[in-house]
Amino acid sequence: MMIVGIAAVCVVLAVLAFLAPRLSRHPQRGAQRTLGLGSRAGGKAPGFLGRIFSKPFRSGSGAVSRSGGAGRRARGRLPF
Template identity: 80%
Template sequence: MMIAGIIAACVVLAVLAFLLPRLSRHPQNGAQRTLGFGSRAGSKAPGPLGRLFSKPFSSSSRALGRSGSAGRRARGRLPF
């Protein structure tokens, strides 16, 4: 369920970044901040479990950042 939500957020963010590049920064930062809370909470587990629990949140945050920047980069390459 979480994977589907992250994929949907990436698609929505990429489309938003393509259509409205400047206005896409705020939703991207909010989504990454939310995933950062989960990552920090997961990392409080002891030992290797902390890395294991925080990894999905950090990789999801990285995916959101990449999709937003890809949308803005594609918009920048348009000839008009």
């Protein structure tokens, strides 16, 4: 369920970054902040469980960052 949600956010951010690069920064930061909160909350579990619970949020945050950057990079490569 969480994978589908993060994938949907990544697709929306990539499209938004391609169509409006400057306007995509704020939603990207908001998504990363939300995932960071989840990562910190999951990391409070003791020991090994903390790493396991926080990992999906950390990898999701990285995916959000990469998709936004990819959309802006693709827009920058257009000839017009």
